Amino acid sequence: MxxxxxxxxxxxxxxxxxxxxxxxxxxxxxxxxxxxxxxxxxxxxxxxxxxxxxxxxxxxxxxxxxxxxxxxxxxxxxxxxxxxxRDPDTGTVRLAFLHSQAGWYVPDLLRRFRSEAPRVRFELFQGAAHEIVERLTDGASDLAITSPRPPGFRWRGLYVERLCLAVPREHRFAHRARIRLADAGAEPFVALAPDFGLRQLTDELCAEAGIAPPVVFEAMEIPTMEGLVAAGFGVAVVPVPRTERAEPGPAYVPLTEGSAKRQIGLTWNPHREMPPAAARLVGFIMHNIHEFE
Structure with missing residues (x-):
């Protein structure tokens, strides 16, 4: 019929x-x-x-x-x-991003893009890296801002986050200018759950340093890790915080290891057609990439 x-x-x-x-x-x-x-x-x-x-x-x-x-x-x-x-001016972008990008990067990016494309709508998802990969795979999200780079997906690096050791402010490491991760081998660690990209990177850094510290708590978000460190539960490997952050928290000690960093990137599934509005956002990000660092 x-x-x-x-x-x-x-x-x-x-x-x-x-x-x-x-x-x-x-x-x-x-x-x-x-x-x-x-x-x-x-x-x-x-x-x-x-x-x-x-x-x-x-x-x-x-x-x-x-x-x-x-x-x-x-x-x-x-x-x-x-x-x-399918209209790049009025379409919908389904964007997924890490919890850690919700505080500044993604809001700033969307604010700037919306000034250029005010009628484009967004369906946003905030989650862990493994959840983001699942959404890209099954088509629930068009684009993602995540780390690490998922195998088999298109990728554009956005910026690099240096990692540091978060410690309680009264800790003996708190006033060091830098620290080797190996020096913290006997400390209790607060970390993300094993599926999270930052946890996997932390485990790799610990293995390179030859340490296997006890993990006393597995959190779901970096702010939770930082709050528990500030409360004296242990230490944690986290991204170096932005300078404008003013809330009280732990002390952040830079790590000496050159590999103590994570690449944040824009990624998408090459096997799915990208809607025009999403392609417009990709072009906007690539054209203005240095302004968001």
């Missing part, structure tokens, strides 16, 4: 006259008559009563007319929505 045939049926049901309906639709009478015959064959009943060479919509036809009008309206609405999604 084609959309055109449903539309033709609606016009015919409203006029109850083949000649008038064919003229309104701009098709021939035989074409309209054949379409009606196919439609009646599909539904298994006659939709019109033939009275004195005229058509009269019957009870079956009235049922189909109600649903045909609804179907045509739904298809029209869907077509309009698809057109909006």
């Amino acid at each position: 084609h959309t055109d045939e449903l539309r033709w049926f609606v016009v015919l049901a409203e006029t109850e006259h083949v000649t008038d309906a064919a003229a309104e639709l701009g098709i021939s009478q035989p074409t309209l008559s054949r379409a009606l015959a196919r439609l009646e064959n599909d539904v298994g009943v006659a939709l019109f009563d033939r009275v004195n060479r005229r058509l009269r919509l019957n009870a079956y036809g009235r049922v189909l007319l109600e649903h045909a009008r609804r179907s045509i309206s739904e298809i029209h609405t869907a077509t309009e929505k698809i057109a909006e999604l």
Whole structure:
């Protein structure tokens, strides 16, 4: 049952006259008559009563007319929505990002982009790196700002975060200018859960340093880690905080290891078509990349 045939049926049901309906639709009478015959064959009943060479919509036809009008309206609405999604000026960008990017990077990025494209809408997801990869894989998100680089995905590096050791302010390490991670091998660690990218990077750094510190708590967000460190529960490997952060917390001691860093990047699934609005955001980020560092 084609959309055109449903539309033709609606016009015919409203006029109850083949000649008038064919003229309104701009098709021939035989074409309209054949379409009606196919439609009646599909539904298994006659939709019109033939009275004195005229058509009269019957009870079956009235049922189909109600649903045909609804179907045509739904298809029209869907077509309009698809057109909006494919419009780089009015489409929707489904963006996923790490918890740690929610405080400054993503809000600043979206604020600047919205000044250029105010009608573009966003569906945002904040989560861990493994959750973000799942969303890119199944198509729930178009783009992601994450770390580390997921294998098999397109990637554009945005900036590098240096890592440091967060310690309680009264800790013996608190006033050091720098520290080797190996020096903290006997300290209790607060870390993210094993699935998180930063936890995996921390484990790699500890292995390189030849230490296996006890993890006393596994958090779901970096601010939770920092709060527990400030409360004296242990130490933690975290990104160097931005200078404008003024809230009280732990002391941050730079790590000497050159590998103590993580690359934050923009990534997407190369096997899925990118909506135009999302492609517009990618272009905006790449054009202004140094302004967001």
